[in-house]
Amino acid sequence: MRQNRPIPFKISTLDSLGQGVSKLGERITFIPKTLPGEEGEAIVQAEKKGVAFARMNSLSVSSSDRVKPVCPHFDVCPSCHYLHTSYEKELATKKENFLNLFRKLPLPEIKVVPAVRRTGYRNRVQLHYDTKIRKIGMLDARTQEIINIPQCLIGVPEVSKAIQNLYADEQWLKLAPKNTPRGHVEIYYKDQATELSWNSSYAQGGFTQVFGEMNALLHQEIANWFGNEKSSVLDLFAGNGNLTNNLPYSERLCVDIYNAAKESDFYSCSLYEPGALEKVSTLLKKKNLSPQVLILDPPRSGLTDLKEWLTELNPARVAYVSCDPHTLVRDLLKVTDYRPTGAVLLDFFPSTFHFESLIFLERK
Ligand SMILES: C[S@@+](CC[C@H](N)C(=O)[O-])C[C@H]1O[C@@H](n2cnc3c(N)ncnc32)[C@H](O)[C@@H]1O
DSSP states (O other): OOOTTEEEEEEEETTTTEEEEEEESSEEEEEOOOOOOEEHHHHHHHHEEEEEEEEEEEEOOTTTTTTSSSSSTTTSSOOOTTBBBOOHHHHOOOOEEEOHTTTOOOOOOOOEEEEOOOOSSSSSEEEEEEETTEEEEEEEEETTEOOOTOOOOOOOOOHHHHHHHHHHHHHHHHHTTTTTEEEEEEEETTEEEEEESSSSSSSSSSOOOOHHHEEEEEEEHHHHOOOOOOOOOEEOTTTTTTTTTTSOOOOOEEEEEOOOHHHHHTOOOHHHHHHHHHHHHHHHHTOOOOOSSSOOOOOTOOOTHHHHHHHHOOOEEEEEEOOOOOOHHHHHTTOOEEEEEEEEEEETTTTTTTTTEEEEEEEO
């Protein structure tokens, strides 16, 4: 199939990335920002392994679930996926995707925690820039194009304002580091101040959850499950200890590659390096600690050898928090000695296809 060729489409369903799936013609085509039942014309942008990726060009049949997006950049920006439909429809789609992805696991009934707001929530937003072409904005992974988004609505008001200021009179060109013509900037709001961080992996002291109020709801879910009994806890991919700081634990060990906190219950270690399990296990023995509760919150890549960690450490209960349900399911399917006792979908990233999953496990 030639690229940039117009093709007809008819959307049958949405996939887990929020894209419409069309089975019309020679191959399956994925078309963002469409809805089931919609028909029209799309332009093919790329092809891979017998499937095509296209952008919508025009609609001849429009879904009754379609609404006018609140964001002026929605049609061209790759970052939000659902602003062309209602929040109810977005959440229902996410729940359907969750159930579909987790269908091989014997999950109890899933609890859905809706977002408290659909826009104006991110305390940090990352933009890509290229001084040679004088562009800053969201990077479209399909085309590698930088998309201008001066009126972006996803950030908290302070972040949105800072984004507008960057665009005003091309202010960002004066601020971007001269020795790095292409890169990224993180605009973040923390402790009542908005700051810019150019080309570093983490702004201001390590990872922080992007949506404050949803983070508080995640704490609540974990606290309810943890209970008031003073259990000992191992917090893997702990960041600043966000998930365990307020739990009534008896003892704790937090492990993360990024060692922001210097307290004695924080240990800096790459959990993806060979020998990481041995290192953590040796440290636990040295501290005379055998954690009854394991809480883990890895990056999108998950923890492929979770089963080995559970076999070695033998916690009675586990809470696995994940921003990528695909790797979460992959890791849990290998675990046979634990059964799921709870499943929560927290809508941490409204307007996008992303969500946070929380699965509780108990040793059989
Ligand atoms: C999704 S964040 C969760 C952080 C924390 N639980 C929280 O709620 O704020 C994932 C964490 O994994 C850490 N991380 C990334 N790669 C790692 C590695 N190779 N070894 C250990 N930690 C890693 C990051 O520094 C980050 O703090």
